[in-house]
Amino acid sequence: SGHALLAGRKAVVTAGPTHEPIDPVRYIANRSSGKQGYAIAEALARLGAETHLVSGPTALPDPAGVQVTRIETAREMLAATEAALPADIAICCAAVADWRADTSTNSKLKKDGSGQIPPLGLVENPDILATISVAGPKRPRLVVGFAAETDDVIGYATAKRQRKGCDWIVANDVSPGTGIMGGDDNTVHLITAGDPEHWDPMPKAQVAMKLAERVADALTDKQ
Ligand code: C5P
Numbered sequence: 001s002g003h004a005l006l007a008g009r010k011a012v013v014t015a016g017p018t019h020e021p022i023d024p025v026r027y028i029a030n031r032s033s034g035k036q037g038y039a040i041a042e043a044l045a046r047l048g049a050e051t052h053l054v055s056g057p058t059a060l061p062d063p064a065g066v067q068v069t070r071i072e073t074a075r076e077m078l079a080a081t082e083a084a085l086p087a088d089i090a091i092c093c094a095a096v097a098d099w100r101a102d103t104s105t106n107s108k109l110k111k112d113g114s115g116q117i118p119p120l121g122l123v124e125n126p127d128i129l130a131t132i133s134v135a136g137p138k139r140p141r142l143v144v145g146f147a148a149e150t151d152d153v154i155g156y157a158t159a160k161r162q163r164k165g166c167d168w169i170v171a172n173d174v175s176p177g178t179g180i181m182g183g184d185d186n187t188v189h190l191i192t193a194g195d196p197e198h199w200d201p202m203p204k205a206q207v208a209m210k211l212a213e214r215v216a217d218a219l220t221d222k223q
Pocket of ligand 1: 014074092093094095096097098125126127128129130144145146147148160
């Protein structure tokens with residue numbers, strides 16, 4: 001579109017899963033495709049924002065007009081996201097692994113035939129959304145998180161907005177059967193300081209464009 005509603009703005013977007021190594025050949029991961037986050041980065045760039053996408057491992061090509069940093073772990077994602085600040089807008093779409101192995105080893109774990117199972121200890125990963133939402137000189141003016149829920153979507157998403165300290169939460173229902181995880185369509189609710197907004201089901205690319213336009217409105221205080 002010819003409308004450079006976000007010209008002169010800087011945006012950072014996280015997307016995809018993270019991979020947390022257990023040993024050189026094994027890792028903890030999840031089923032995030034990265035589709036929604038990539039679409040959002042592309043939409044922000046199309047509206048003229050200088051857009052930096054920090055992505056975990058995905059099968060997707062780099063979106064047009066976007067600077068992409070590919071990382072593997074949550075800790076790498078946090079470092080790359082912080083390196084992309086200051087920015088006006090941060091949108092955290094990534095499905096960051098909540099935990100990583102406490103002892104990632106450089107040697108492959110071996111089955112020794114004794115039936116002994118190696119203990120897998122976990123430690124918590126940093127929360128990127130919560131970290132960049134903390135007030136400070138580098139906090140983006142608008143920080144947006146995502147919430148994938150299966151029950152009481154609005155209730156949990158509203159609580160998540162408070163807990164994370166972000167400005168908006170884009171909430172979706174990922175119950176089995178919705179086809180949202182890995183699918184091309186999305187049904188979302190936008191949780192702001194005001195009343196929740198319920199958006200019709202639409203392709204992820206359209207969710208992205210509508211969200212980018214809402215972001216532009218918010219930054220121009222048009223409401
Ligand atoms: O806590 P939960 O994973 O449900 O929150 C989801 C939101 O928090 C998403 O916006 C996700 O990108 C972000 N998040 C994060 N870092 C984490 C966990 C979640 O940025 N370690």
